[in-house]
Amino acid sequence: MKVRLSALTAFAVLALTASNASAATLVRAKLQKALSASQKPIARGAVFTCAADTCISNSPASQTLSDRACRQLAKAVGPLSPYGTAAKQFDEAKLTACNGSGE
Numbered sequence: 001m002k003v004r005l006s007a008l009t010a011f012a013v014l015a016l017t018a019s020n021a022s023a024a025t026l027v028r029a030k031l032q033k034a035l036s037a038s039q040k041p042i043a044r045g046a047v048f049t050c051a052a053d054t055c056i057s058n059s060p061a062s063q064t065l066s067d068r069a070c071r072q073l074a075k076a077v078g079p080l081s082p083y084g085t086a087a088k089q090f091d092e093a094k095l096t097a098c099n100g101s102g103e
Contacts (some may be wrong), residue, residue, distance in 0.1 A: 041076035044069035
């Protein structure tokens with residue numbers, strides 16, 4: 001019984017740690033104009049969950065934090081500002097390019 005409880009406790013700690021680590025690498029986009037209804041657009045193979053004026057992807061940042069993904073998302077939901085993770089945001093030049101052309 002103690003072994004099973006210890007294993008469950010360890011699993012819970014690992015799950016919480018992984019959850020906190022992935023939250024730091026979520027790609028978020030703020031929309032310049034709020035959506036009238038929720039959407040789940042796909043950009044570079046990653047699903048974004050969009051509601052009101054925010055889109056979030058749970059896919060790895062390596063897949064979603066790219067110029068191409070930004071352009072595809074902007075084409076689906078409209079201009080973005082800002083776009084990126086908590087640690088890395090697109091600068092103005094990248095955002096202008098992202099919002100200027102859809103792919």
